[in-house]
Each structure stands twice: as C-alpha cells, then as structure tokens.
Amino acid sequence: MDSSPQSQHQFGHFGFDEIQMEFDDFDFETIDFQNLDMLCCSQVEDITENLSIPAFSDLPKPETPATPLNVHKIGNRFKESTDDDVNRLFEARQTLATKKNTNWGCKLFQDWSIERRGEPVDLEAISPSQLNSLLEKFYCEARPLKDGELYHKNTLKNLRGAINRKLADLKRNIDIVKDKDFKTSNGVLNGLLKERVREGTSKSTQHKDLIEKCDMEKISTYFKDAQLNPIILRQCVYFNIAIHFISRGQEFHHQLKLDSFSFQSDDTGAYVTLSHEIQQKNHQGGLGNVEMNTDKRMYATDTESCPVRMLQLLIEKTDESASSLFNKYNSESVSLPKSTSKWYLDAPLSKRTFSNFMKEISKAAGLSRIYTGHCLRATAIQHLNDEGYEARHIMYMSDHKNEGSLRSYNRNISSTQKKNLSCTLSKIMNPTINEQVGTPTSKSEFPRPDKPFATHGTVVPAGTGLSSQSFNNLALNSKSSNRSSALVQNSSFLNCEVHFHHHHDHHVVQEPNHAD
Known part of the structure; x- marks a missing residue:
C-alpha cells in the first residue's frame, strides 16, 4: 500500500479500525435478500439480451470502408534475405x-x-x-x-x-x-x-621505371597528331588522365563513362573534375573506406594537345549511344578521319586492353624502353616530389592513405638536386667547391628548381605591402644565411607578420610568429 503523503492527500487516510467500526454498525436485517436475487436475475436477462445482438463483423460492410491509421502491411518495409544472400555479401568484401x-x-x-x-x-x-x-x-x-x-x-x-x-x-x-x-x-x-x-641476401624492392625526360619529349611530339588520328587521340586522353589524376591504369580507366567528368571553369581557366567516385585499390568502399577526393582538377593548357580539349574531342567523336569513355574505333576513321563524324563505336574496351596502352605508346613514339601504365603514376608522384610539394599535397592527388606508402614512390631526386647535395657535402673539406664545379650559388634551385615559390601555396603575409611576385623574387634572389633561406623555402605563413631588414646588402627574413 502506498502510504506516501501524496497518496494520502489524493485519497485520504482510511485505517483498519475505521473499517471494522463501519462493519459492526451495519444492519444486515434491513436487507431484502429476495429482492436482491430478483435483481440479479434481471441483470442476467439484460446480459442475455445483449449477447443476442449481432457482432460487428456480422453487420453489413459500408461501401467505402475507412483505412485504419498507422497500420503497415507485413513484409512491405523490410526485404527478406536468404542465407545465400548473406554469404554472397560476405564474399563481396x-x-x-x-x-x-x-x-x-x-x-x-x-x-x-x-x-x-x-x-x-x-x-x-x-x-x-x-x-x-x-x-x-x-x-x-x-x-x-x-x-x-x-x-x-x-x-x-x-x-x-x-x-x-x-x-x-x-x-x-x-x-x-x-x-x-x-x-x-x-x-x-x-x-x-x-x-x-x-x-646480404635480402633483395631490394624493384620499383617501376620513371619515364625519362627525353622520352617525355618524344611522347609530347607523338601526341601532336591526336586531332587527326583516332588511335593517337584515345592514347592521348588515356595518358593525360593517368598523369593529372595519378590513377591506376586498368581499374580506373575501365570504369570511366562519358559523363564521368564535369567541365567547369574559374578565374584561372577551364578545367575538368570527376563527377563521381571511382573504385580503386585504396577506395573499395566498405566500413573503413575513406571517401575519394573528386575535386582533383585537370586544367586546360595553351598547347596543341591540351588535355581538356582532347577529352572534349574524344567525347564528341564517340557514338551518342555509347556509355563508356574508351571504346573501339571505327576502321574508316583511321583512313578517313576528316570525313568520318564519329570515330568511336558503342563498344567498350576490355579491362586488359588498358594494360597495353603504354606499351603501344612506347613503340609508336620510339621511346628508349617499354613503359607500363604504373610508370605514369610513379612518374607523376616523383615529379611532384621533385618540385618540392609536401607529402600531404601529393597524397591529395595520389589518394594514398598515409605517408609510409607514399615514401616508396619518392625514392629519387633530380640530377640538379643530387649535384647540389653532393657539392654541399664536399664543402665540408673545401669551402670553395662552388666555383670549382660550377654549382649555382642560389639555394632556390633546391628543392624547387626554377619554380616561383608562391605558386605552390605560399600565403603572402598581410600588411607587408608586397605582391606575390615581389615576395617570390625576394625568396628566389635572397643571399641570406642558410638558416633564413631554409625558413623561406620550407615554410608557409598564415596570419603572421614578416619584417624585412637591410643589413650589409643582404635581405634577412626574421622568423615569423607562426610557421607551419
């Protein structure tokens, strides 16, 4: 029994003594038990009469019955799965x-x-x-x-x-x-x-060859005829996409459709981006999948084999009913390219065909060796590393998950950088080694030879009164100490002040308040 004050307030307090007192004072002689039995029989008759009333289900149904609220049909929401479905999905991982x-x-x-x-x-x-x-x-x-x-x-x-x-x-x-x-x-x-x-029995890992500079020049010359040859155009688009999106040849290119790219432009020019995610080695989907970056851009260039223009031409020359980006070409388009409006049929290339693209390019362009599709990926990553881009920027383009896996690609440096490193170490014994070997005195050639500093993401500090170009020139032409030169080359500045002082005809850059 709830004896809380709240229950007493709502229902009052009625003790056992009071119940006994009321029971003792009750006069049982005044009860007419005969009438009481008759009353009970009357109630039974009423109940019997009520039971004779037809049930609700036996009544005539209305012409338009009302639909019960909040009632769902069984099996309409959840799809039934069999054991085979579960095992199939488990294997699909x-x-x-x-x-x-x-x-x-x-x-x-x-x-x-x-x-x-x-x-x-x-x-x-x-x-x-x-x-x-x-x-x-x-x-x-x-x-x-x-x-x-x-x-x-x-x-x-x-x-x-x-x-x-x-x-x-x-x-x-x-x-x-x-x-x-x-x-x-x-x-x-x-x-x-x-x-x-x-x-001494452990063998080093054999990495893919990097495409030599002389071979790159031959490839560029070979692609100049892309606008007049369906075979070269298809190879050119394959090459450009592999370089700019640092893709894996077979699995990446085979999934590309005619609508896989979005053509856009900004203040700097026209460019294309991916319009959807592409399944690759590091992006298979699943619970631990990191969403693929689809904002990587391939900008147009003022060259004969502009990557954006070549992609547009490939799409224009493809049959409208086709869905894949890379298709088999029409035999007539090879002999009569100008008179043939559509060069490519509605016939997608097989996945294994992409593994032969670089082999065909190597032979047709007369390269020094036979390269593979993965050589393009390795070359692109190595080139970004040689140009001085940070690992996080390279990972943005290559879709690597960590720097450890990226390190196997950044295994080499350019010949100019190797020379600068060697000469710097040689100066330990001979401080005048620069004049002897003709090493450039400007530290700006390492790690970004002949490249403006701000083009790689430098933020010019506010309030200095300097333009991006003047800041670049100062960084490139500075003859300050090694410490200040390294600071400019290996730092990016954000929300900080940089003061420039003139001492003994040398520009000295003071350390900023915040450097990343």
Whole structure:
C-alpha cells in the first residue's frame, strides 16, 4: 500500500479500525435478500439480451470502408534475405584479385604441410597454439620452386596475409598478425628478415621505371597528331588522365563513362573534375573506406594537345549511344578521319586492353624502353616530389592513405638536386667547391628548381605591402644565411607578420610568429 503523503492527500487516510467500526454498525436485517436475487436475475436477462445482438463483423460492410491509421502491411518495409544472400555479401568484401592471392598463399602453405608433415592443415579446427607452431617453421622453410632462391621479404609478408584472410573467410576469430598467440611466429619472421639483411641476401624492392625526360619529349611530339588520328587521340586522353589524376591504369580507366567528368571553369581557366567516385585499390568502399577526393582538377593548357580539349574531342567523336569513355574505333576513321563524324563505336574496351596502352605508346613514339601504365603514376608522384610539394599535397592527388606508402614512390631526386647535395657535402673539406664545379650559388634551385615559390601555396603575409611576385623574387634572389633561406623555402605563413631588414646588402627574413 502506498502510504506516501501524496497518496494520502489524493485519497485520504482510511485505517483498519475505521473499517471494522463501519462493519459492526451495519444492519444486515434491513436487507431484502429476495429482492436482491430478483435483481440479479434481471441483470442476467439484460446480459442475455445483449449477447443476442449481432457482432460487428456480422453487420453489413459500408461501401467505402475507412483505412485504419498507422497500420503497415507485413513484409512491405523490410526485404527478406536468404542465407545465400548473406554469404554472397560476405564474399563481396574482397576483390577477385585478393581472392586469387589468398588461394595462392594457402595452397603454398598446404603444400608445405603435406611435404613436411604428411597431411594438410585443417584451418577450420586447428587451435591458435598449434597454428603458431606450424607458422614458425613455415616462415623458415618456405621456398620458391627454383632451387637456391629465397622469397622476397614482401612475398613472405604476403603469405602471412593470405593465410590470415583465409581464416577470416572461415569465420574464425583468429588474427595471426596481431594476436598475442602468434607473437613467437611473428618474431621468427621478423628475425628471418633481419638476418637476411645482415647476410646480404635480402633483395631490394624493384620499383617501376620513371619515364625519362627525353622520352617525355618524344611522347609530347607523338601526341601532336591526336586531332587527326583516332588511335593517337584515345592514347592521348588515356595518358593525360593517368598523369593529372595519378590513377591506376586498368581499374580506373575501365570504369570511366562519358559523363564521368564535369567541365567547369574559374578565374584561372577551364578545367575538368570527376563527377563521381571511382573504385580503386585504396577506395573499395566498405566500413573503413575513406571517401575519394573528386575535386582533383585537370586544367586546360595553351598547347596543341591540351588535355581538356582532347577529352572534349574524344567525347564528341564517340557514338551518342555509347556509355563508356574508351571504346573501339571505327576502321574508316583511321583512313578517313576528316570525313568520318564519329570515330568511336558503342563498344567498350576490355579491362586488359588498358594494360597495353603504354606499351603501344612506347613503340609508336620510339621511346628508349617499354613503359607500363604504373610508370605514369610513379612518374607523376616523383615529379611532384621533385618540385618540392609536401607529402600531404601529393597524397591529395595520389589518394594514398598515409605517408609510409607514399615514401616508396619518392625514392629519387633530380640530377640538379643530387649535384647540389653532393657539392654541399664536399664543402665540408673545401669551402670553395662552388666555383670549382660550377654549382649555382642560389639555394632556390633546391628543392624547387626554377619554380616561383608562391605558386605552390605560399600565403603572402598581410600588411607587408608586397605582391606575390615581389615576395617570390625576394625568396628566389635572397643571399641570406642558410638558416633564413631554409625558413623561406620550407615554410608557409598564415596570419603572421614578416619584417624585412637591410643589413650589409643582404635581405634577412626574421622568423615569423607562426610557421607551419
């Protein structure tokens, strides 16, 4: 019973003593029990009469029945899924290339187990401790088919990743890379790689060739005939897109449609951007996907093979019913390009065709070697690095997720930069080395040779009265100390004041209040 003050206030207080007192004072002799029974029978008759009334469902239905409010049809909102649908989506989390790599690594692991143990490994039932013991020996004994050779360090890491993915495919809650149960096997693999470095048996990673400057000039000359040749035009557009968007050839270009680019302009000129996301190696979608940057721009240039103009021409020369950007060309357009209005048919190129584009360009332009599509990506990233762009700016264009993966591309510097580095170190023993080897005295050639400073994002401080050009000239022509020169070359200024003082005919830049 609720004896709170609130309940007492609402309903009053009626104790047991009061109930007993009222019961004792009640006069039972005054009750007419006969009439009471008759009253009860009357009530029963009323109930019987009410039960004889037809039910609501038996009444005639109206011509236009009202629709009940807030009533949803069962099965109209949620789609029913089968076990096959669930398994299909689970398998869709990986690309076909990843699945092939997983099968290769697991097959090698099973082949080793059959040869060394006489039976395959049951990955569905093996315990973590048992699997850890097997991996310790597998990492040490894994060998390619050729006698006397060793697997590259990246291949061994790839094998570990393949086995780990297979365990995930089997829906086992085991991670042989991060779990503590596999600390010893990972330690064995780590020690193996370090021992090979000490012994001199570790092989360096072979990177894709960079396109030489002389070969770039040949490619530029070859593309001058793009407006009169459907084959060269298609190659030219492929090349320009690969360079400006730093793409991966096959998977990127194969997804491009006629409406994949948006033609726009600003105060600096006309340009194109991507109108939708493109699935690539680092952008597969999924829970951990980082949204792809679609604001990368390819600006028009005042050249014969302007990338924007070539893209427009390719679209104009493509059949209206086509959807893909790259299609097969009409045979008549090769012999009679001027009299043929449409050069390209509604016939998309296969994915593997894009792997031969750079090979065909290399042969047709007479290049010094046969380049691949990935050479374009490596060349573009290396060129941005040579021009002095920061890693975050290069990652913006290349869609790398971290600087570690980008570092493998920025593996080289230009010949001028190598010379400046060597001469600077030579000055330790001979301070007059500049005059002996003819090294330019201006520090502005490193790391951005002959490039204005402000074109790469320099913010001219407010209140200095300097234009961008005057600030650039000061940075390029300054003969100040190494410390001040490095400050100008490696800093960007925002919301700060820079004071310039004239001492002994040298411009000295004081340190700003804020530098990034």
